[in-house]
Amino acid sequence: MTSDVITFPPDLIDRLRTAHHVVVSTGAGVSQESGIPTFRDSLDGLWEIFDPEQLATLEAFQRQPDLVWGWYEFRRAQVNKCQPNPAHLAIAALAGKVRRLTVITQNVDNLHERAGSKDVIHLHGSLHDPICTYCGQSYTLLAGEPEVGETGGRMPPPKCPSCGGMIRPGIVWFGEMLPEEELERAQAAALHCDVFFSVGTSVVVYPAAALPFIAAEQGACVVQVNTDPTGLDAYASYLLVGKAGEVLPALIAAI
Ligand code: OAD
Numbered sequence: 001m002t003s004d005v006i007t008f009p010p011d012l013i014d015r016l017r018t019a020h021h022v023v024v025s026t027g028a029g030v031s032q033e034s035g036i037p038t039f040r041d042s043l044d045g046l047w048e049i050f051d052p053e054q055l056a057t058l059e060a061f062q063r064q065p066d067l068v069w070g071w072y073e074f075r076r077a078q079v080n081k082c083q084p085n086p087a088h089l090a091i092a093a094l095a096g097k098v099r100r101l102t103v104i105t106q107n108v109d110n111l112h113e114r115a116g117s118k119d120v121i122h123l124h125g126s127l128h129d130p131i132c133t134y135c136g137q138s139y140t141l142l143a144g145e146p147e148v149g150e151t152g153g154r155m156p157p158p159k160c161p162s163c164g165g166m167i168r169p170g171i172v173w174f175g176e177m178l179p180e181e182e183l184e185r186a187q188a189a190a191l192h193c194d195v196f197f198s199v200g201t202s203v204v205v206y207p208a209a210a211l212p213f214i215a216a217e218q219g220a221c222v223v224q225v226n227t228d229p230t231g232l233d234a235y236a237s238y239l240l241v242g243k244a245g246e247v248l249p250a251l252i253a254a255i
Contacts, residue, residue, distance in 0.1 A: 006250040012238050015221045016098060016255050019194040024091050025104040025186075025211055026244075029200020029226060031111055033085040033245040036078065040202050056173050065166065070155035072169040076127040076141065079109040087199070087244035088115035090252045097255045102189040106201060106208045108171055121182045121189075123208050125171040130157075134165025178207060190214040199225040200244050203232045212236070 016022065028038035039047045054060050054067070061068040092115040095101045103112055104121040110128055112120045131138045137160055158167050172178055186208075190196060196215035203209045209231075216222045216235045224236040225247050233239060240247045 006242070006247060008251055008254050009238060012221070012223065013254055015195055019098055021100045021102070021189070021193040022094065022098045022195045022197070023102045023104060023189045023193040023215065024094065024197040024199060025201070026112070026199045027106045027201025030087050030244050031107055031109055032200065033087065033243060034082040034111055036082055036109060052174060057175060058173055061168055065157050066154035069157040069169065070153050072127060072171065073155055079127060082111070084111045084115035085245045086249045088112055090248035092116035093252050097252060102193070104186045104189065104211065106205065121186050123178050123182055123186060125179070127169065127171065129170040130167045131170050132160035132163060132165045133168045135160060135163040137162050138170065139167065183207060186211060187214065191218055193220050195221045195223065197223045197225060198232055199248070203230045
């Protein structure tokens with residue numbers, strides 16, 4: 001599919017032009033065209049290659065902090081080498097085309113921000129903002145800092161300059177609560193929007209996966225952009241099947 005041959009239902013374009021509040025909620029698929037692997041792709045999905053029990057739980061970090069810190073630093077180095085793709089840029093441009101836009105992401109990269117989106121709600125935390133396990137102080141790691149091998153490798157987590165506690169990745173791990181304020185803002189946006197886009201997510205990890213259903217339930221127009229089917233298919237008003245980096249620029253151009 002190429003962007004010059006994509007056409008959209010006129011009703012959808014009208015809904016976007018007249019919408020008071022548009023929400024775009026993204027998952028790993030939006031960053032796939034930047035070269036960042038998704039989680040559940042059958043060939044190179046991260047959770048097909050790596051065991052989340054060994055890397056994405058608090059117990060794993062307590063058991064093997066060097067392994068877990070090294071893996072997240074490897075992923076952060078990977079993100080730093082990647083650029084926002086046309087999907088991130090189209091979502092940033094959408095802010096100038098609709099009355100109000102809220103961007104929510106499950107992604108822990110910073111590609112929406114680097115594309116120009118503001119106030120992005122990060123439901124699953126960020127690779128770039130680790131926190132002290134003892135005093136809770138948050139830090140921002142800058143591009144170019146990590147020095148890890150191509151496949152990751154063990155790396156001792158740094159110590160907190162304030163209290164000496166061990167610093168952990170600023171990621172929401174399995175079994176942990178989502179950041180309360182971000183989740184509340186995301187739920188409120190789903191509850192009050194006119195149009196809700198679910199882009200590049202398999203819609204399987206809750207509570208993020210509940211957001212499009214909250215929007216559909218309250219009567220919003222729910223649009224899915226995905227290369228493959230998901231559990232949302234039967235509930236979405238429109239299914240835009242294709243790569244986010246091709247579908248979204250064409251859609252934004254049509255508004
Ligand atoms: P998944 O890997 O589960 O799903 C990615 C989705 O993107 C799939 O539905 C693909 O079909 C779709 N996709 C792939 N490439 C695409 C493209 N170029 N354009 C459009 N769609 C594309 O990723 P998530 O749904 O984001 O949590 O996974 C949710 C959470 O599971 C993640 O945030 C992560 C993981 O455990 C944490 O790390 C806390």
